[in-house]
């Protein structure tokens with residue numbers, strides 16, 4: 001189809017400052033190599049991602065607990081066509097794993113050939129600092 | 144709550160519509176809908192607009208306002224509904240409530256989406272954020288196809304569903320789109336075409352994915368009193384509406400082989416309509432990706448859990464089968480202008496139930512004159528199920 005006549009809209013750049021004050025120990029924990037979850041002191045529910053408020057009993061009194069990292073992969077995909085802000089990355093594998101403690105985590109899965117990745121296999125969840133300095137976590141091989 | 148009927152429907156041509164802006168596209172669907180109902184814009188008391196990308200993938204932040212002015216609807220009650228890819232159904236439900244409650248006699252549900260004004264990676268970026276940005280996109284770049292690919296992997300592992308089974312959904316929906324002049328993709332394809340198309344998010348390939356589409360659909364809803372007063376020949380009644388939602392974090396779902404929101408919403412709709420799935424003559428289901436149609440068969444009760452692939456293999460969801468599904472081409476080939484899709488589904492079913500103006504090859508045979516629309520927002524984040532009866 002021939003290009004249709006159009007006007008360019010005014011350009012804006014959007015970067016939001018996302019508050020993390022209520023989950024700061026989580027982000028600090030990643031720097032120390034730990035993946036932390038929160039547990040409600042009132043009803044005992046364990047949360048990952050960590051939360052400051054309990055959606056089950058509405059209490060806001062949580063304690064921080066370190067996760068074992070022992071995970072079973074429940075599903076995965078290999079992302080080839082990437083969004084704008086991930087264009088610089090090589091295609092990546094995203095997985096959802098269930099941890100021994102019962103909570104699930106969605107994260108990248110690294111250190112495996114794609115053909116080796118199977119539903120039901122074991123992996124380890126570890127904290128990570130990316131080369132760009134971003135705080136994150138990923139599933140990787142059991143060592 | 145009183146009875147509500149769909150008395151007028153209209154749709155734009157779906158596709159890459161860089162010839163029109165959002166208001167002009169809305170008008171293209173709106174005008175035939177008022178003509179179909181035999182009313183004028185000033186008869187419409189309440190307007191619910193379904194649109195998702197306002198200010199993100201198209202320039203207007205208040206599409207309801209600009210579309211309403213452009214269509215001569217200024218002054219009517221007005222709201223924009225957001226339920227991601229189910230925004231059109233959210234708008235339809237809102238318009239339904241306006242009339243069912245007795246507050247309005249005539250209401251409009253207008254779905255409109257302009258998705259082709261930005262480049263593809265930026266579109267992947269925006270839609271990838273349609274989940275839980277902080278926990279699933281920020282560090283992990285999960286795209287929309289990737290979210291459904293997580294379901295596909297799990298479904299294949301648990302039930303033995305294959306990539307060929309997924310491809311059959313695309314082949315069927317392209318077949319019906321080829322007979323639908325408003326469809327975005329009107330080409331016939333083969334299983335091999337799907338299997339050899341490029342990988343987007345494994346196991347999903349290009350032809351497992353719906354296109355990025357511009358489109359609009361418009362629906363006029365009226366009370367039983369108005370239906371009589373206007374002497375509407377073939378009102379299509381809203382027999383049931385069901386709705387539900389799912390967790391923002393995919394990691395918090397019960398499993399990855401079906402959408403709990405679909406199960407809940409459909410059970411609610413069947414109960415309200417007092418019907419069971421086997422009474423349906425035709426259905427449109429949310430096939431943004433081929434796996435989504437297979438899961439929908441199961442979650443809507445067209446077959447048992449895990450038997451969705453069998454249903455497509457046997458041709459049971461084609462015309463002549465047990466329950467024809469997506470005979471307009473579906474999201475997969477007719478196209479998926481996100482906020483318009485829900486309204487577009489009701490547009491198609493209204494035409495099917497009236498047995499009029501649907502191309503011969505894709506008219507589903509009517510026995511009970513009951514049809515179902517299933518519209519999912521996000522990856523099972525929202526779900527609306529609507530049952531219509533002539």
Ligand SMILES: [Zn+2]
Nearest residue numbers: 040043054057
């Ligand atoms: Zn609690």
